[in-house]
Amino acid sequence: MQTYARADEVFVDGRGAVLRDQDGREYLDFLAGIAVSALGHAHPGLCEALRDQVGKIVHLSNLFRHPYTEQVATRLCRLTDMAAAFFTNSGAESVECALKLARKAMHVRGTPERTSFVALEGGFHGRTLGALSLTWNEKYRRPFAPLQPVTWVAPEDGDGLARALERERPAALVLEPIQGEGGIRELSGAFLRRARELCTATGTLLVHDEIQCGCGRTGRFLAAQHHGVVPDVVTLAKPIAAGLPMGATLCSSALADTLQKGEHGSTFAGGPLVCRAALVFLDEIERGLLDDVEARGRELRAGLERLQQELPIVREVRGRGLMLGLRLHHSADRVQKALYAAGLLVNCTAGDVLRIVPPFVLTAAQVQDALQCLQATLAQFPAPEADSQQTQPKEIR
Ligand SMILES: Cc1ncc(COP(=O)(O)O)c(C=O)c1O
Known part of the structure; x- marks a missing residue:
């Protein structure tokens, strides 16, 4: 195509x-494959781990356990102050999982009418229909209209955000602490903290999309950690498995039991090969x-x-x-x-x-x-x- x-x-x-x-x-x-190849090309430890795993089990499905899923999840939760992880194969899938998690959380809380989302102008969250709905650039959205309705707020407009959350009572606010596709545009600590406070006050879930700015790219594991802000949900992907297709959606302990068996899934996600790669990446971070x-x-x-x-x-x-x-x-x-x-x-x-x-x-x-x-x-x-x-x-x- x-x-x-x-x-x-x-x-x-x-x-x-x-x-x-x-x-x-x-x-x-x-460019690193658009902010992906954090360990560069032909990293010796990565080559060794992948060669070893290819000779054992490449794919298993999530019907069975292998030793590495829990290890990666535990280490990611420790690094992000989150409590549970769902693995995906890409950034857009991590965002889709966050959107479903937010919708389901509203059902669990008894407010299923809270179905909408608030996102920021300039934001980019992926190309699948849900993630695309939250992506600001009209060029990407227009050919696929109608999409999920979204209320847009300008970055740094704290009062506008307060009004939108009060009026819309959305399921979630989704934002990138540093907008990547929007032109490497960093949100201020003051705005991120205000967004956190407003979400808490209005019962809106705060989703940080750290697919591009997270996993250490800014010098801390999460970009929002520079400002001491902890969201309810974090989406990751890009460098997480040093170039292999992997993503993760992490959530706080309050949300950890929201999605129940059969309510979400992925055939390939969290397989042994990508998890071995993620462990090499996380080892390097720990070193x-x-x-x-x-x-x-x-x-x-x-x-x-x-x-x-x-x-x-x-x-x-x-x-x-x-x-x-x-x-x-x-x-x-x-x-x-x-x-x-x-x-x-x-x-x-x-x-x-x-x-x-x-x-x-x-x-x-x-x-x-x-x-x-x-x-x-x-x-x-x-x-x-x-x-x-x-x-x-x-x-x-
Ligand atoms: C912040 C952000 N979210 C989501 C995505 C979508 O990721 P993917 O292309 O892996 O689906 C990207 C990709 O550039 C991104 O930068």
Whole structure:
């Protein structure tokens, strides 16, 4: 089907934060398969664990136990202050599970009329029908209307959120602590805390979608942990199994018994192969990988801020840890292609933002190489006056 606009490069090999194409050309991979490959490519521990597991059991189904599901669940709950986990195969599925959990929780509480959801402008939660309903960009939603009705609130509009929750009495508020597809847009601690208070006061479940910003990408396991905010439900995916398809929906102890046998399920989810991969990732985190994320994130951010001083095309540096965005005065599309040609893989999000989400294992030297490449490439683009009009819709800024 014609769903992807693919680049021309054909990749055949990789190591750490470097990818090699079929002509032997090397690229710095600062996209990591869209914020997924946290351990980079060909991580030795991951290769060993997967080889071992492939030789034993690849798939089992959730009708039977294997040793690893509970281990991953227990460790994820410890890292997120949650009490129970449901495993999925993708981000969108993690969001779907959160939506069903919220609906069922309202039935259990005796308020089944609370069926609606509140979400934030600029948010992205996936492409399945439920997750798509909560995804702000109309371009994604319009061809599939009608979807589940959603009330939209502007990020940082605490009073607007208070009015929406009071008026709608929704099942849940769903938000990303740092919007990824929305342009690496970080919500303030004050707004996240207010959202928490308002949800508690109105009996609305607070769902944090940390599929892109979670699992350590910002230097803490969850982005909301920088602000001391604990939601009722957290969705995870992307790096959780270091590149294998896996997601998780975690919930508080108050919600742990909400979904009963047969009310949700997945044939593949939480299988032994992906769980072994997740354990390798979690082992690396326990060994101190997030200290590296913080250190490399600081170096990268400092370099990007220098570029902002030097180059008029750079409008703003956004994000935290290794989830960074360089907002340009231009559309970022042409710049992204020029960066590919120069050997640096990043992508373009929200029209004018270069998204920089490298593997957590990148080296300090690779940070400097990428900054040099950005400097040289961005310097070739004209100053803002030339085409500064091409920006995103006002609402999501
Ligand atoms: C915040 C967020 N939620 C949900 C999704 C959907 O994840 P997936 O593509 O794995 O379904 C994404 C994907 O980019 C995301 O960034």
